[in-house]
Amino acid sequence: GQNIDQPTEMTATEGAIVQINCTYQTSGFNGLFWYQQHAGEAPTFLSYNVLDGLEEKGRFSSFLSRSKGYSYLLLKELQMKDSASYLCAVRDWLVGQNFVFGPGTRLSVLP
Amino acid sequence: GAGVSQSPSNKVTEKGKDVELRCDPISGHTALYWYRQSLGQGLEFLIYFQGNSAPDKSGLPSDRFSAERTGGSVSTLTIQRTQQEDSAVYLCASSLRDDNNSPLHFGNGTRLTVT
Numbered sequence: 440g441q442n443i444d445q446p447t448e449m450t451a452t453e454g455a456i457v458q459i460n461c462t463y464q465t466s467g468f469n470g471l472f473w474y475q476q477h478a479g480e481a482p483t484f485l486s487y488n489v490l491d492g493l494e495e496k497g498r499f500s501s502f503l504s505r506s507k508g509y510s511y512l513l514l515k516e517l518q519m520k521d522s523a524s525y526l527c528a529v530r531d532w533l534v535g536q537n538f539v540f541g542p543g544t545r546l547s548v549l550p
Numbered sequence: 551g552a553g554v555s556q557s558p559s560n561k562v563t564e565k566g567k568d569v570e571l572r573c574d575p576i577s578g579h580t581a582l583y584w585y586r587q588s589l590g591q592g593l594e595f596l597i598y599f600q601g602n603s604a605p606d607k608s609g610l611p612s613d614r615f616s617a618e619r620t621g622g623s624v625s626t627l628t629i630q631r632t633q634q635e636d637s638a639v640y641l642c643a644s645s646l647r648d649d650n651n652s653p654l655h656f657g658n659g660t661r662l663t664v665t
Contacts (some may be wrong), residue, residue, distance in 0.1 A: 472653055481641060481656035488583040489651065526593065538583070538654060
């Protein structure tokens, strides 16, 4: 089966760095996605990893280790607007609907 | 360009009534997904359409739920005899292709409240 775990909530200070972890168990791994969802809004795509290593996009970076079933999203120079839920989703080719979402991590950025 | 469009944005209905939720995906996107999100919860998969293939209905919670996609574009999710536990935000998403790195693009959702 498939299982994705993320911390439920995290708190960090404006200007700091925060790392949001995601662990997964899937049968047919085919890529990992991170989404940002502000309260009351739709999720928006942040990053994609399919090979091991770090992908950097401005203040956001995402890391993947396939052998460990582990990913993290790194947010640098935190801003108040980064307060949101962060969803980890795995694409699994053995699962008909492909995408399996984690429960999301609610990040609060404090001044 | 235009994103995924969902209507209505809000729907309040009485228990036992039927509702229809509409999703207009991004033009050219062949894959279309419906998810449900209860307050403070993660995304619950409902149904998936890919091109002309038979839809994956494995996430539909009961036979009161059905969906169709006409002409490979617009999709309608129908909930019959609504129950209070159906109250949630219903999100539609589309992607360009059914390959590895095509991300999902989400609509703003329909907030359904069953009274």
